[in-house]
Amino acid sequence: MDLHPAMAGHLHAVTQDAHALRDVWATDGVLEFPYATADMTARIEGVDALVAYFDGARRWGDWTFTLVDEVQDEARRLIVAEIHAEAVWVETGRPYVQDYVIWMRLDEAGRIRSWREYWDKARV
Template identity: 35%
Template sequence: MPANTSLADTSPADTSPADLYRHSLRLLLDKNIPAWVDLWAEDGILEFPFAPQGWPGRLEGKEAIAAYMRRYPDHIDLHDIPDLRIHQTTESDVIVVEMRAVGRLVETEGPFDMTYIAVVTVRDGLISSYRDYWNPLAVQEPGVDFTASGTR
């Protein structure tokens, strides 16, 4: 059964997929990208099924994910995750996440308000697969180019 969840009181010691995911969001809000990357398996895969042409659709390996996310805070100043629902699947290592993230686009000072659905697989306490179903049209504003920076 889906449950509303909070980011409060998460810690790296929590190893359930839901707890690990909540902890990962706390790290993104804290702009601690190195610690966020540390939550990934060495052979982790990050996929963007709706990525527009010229944007990465699949990143393979922790190193590629780290390079992609390195400058994330330079482009998106994430302020809050006001809506978060984590659904457990019949596979104990897979969760489906519905969430909304808000903040601002650093370059334009414009608002950032994105709704996501993600399918996340955790193996041995680390993220091994993350399919991020986000809407790239929501951030395609004139003068904003996330492709050159390595992040969306």
């Protein structure tokens, strides 16, 4: 089972080339982190803000993403996926392991309209 192309494009962009977000996101798309604490970013609106947020120094490197499960509702252009991720903390070389649940909605052109990402904050 492979990641949906828009989801794979987003994950590639946020881990390697933030400017590539423009290839997979609607210009007015919204990304939300519902589990974000008060000191964390909880909502990012618009592709320009997304590029600015994810551009710059990386905290982790050598990412791998494994699709655990996925449900698609084509009529609603909705994909819900559970993803297992592994990376390395750049500063320490220690492993980073996280499991995500992502709700992704696409626009009519197949670009990401909304992305809601749930994760275990204790692992960050």
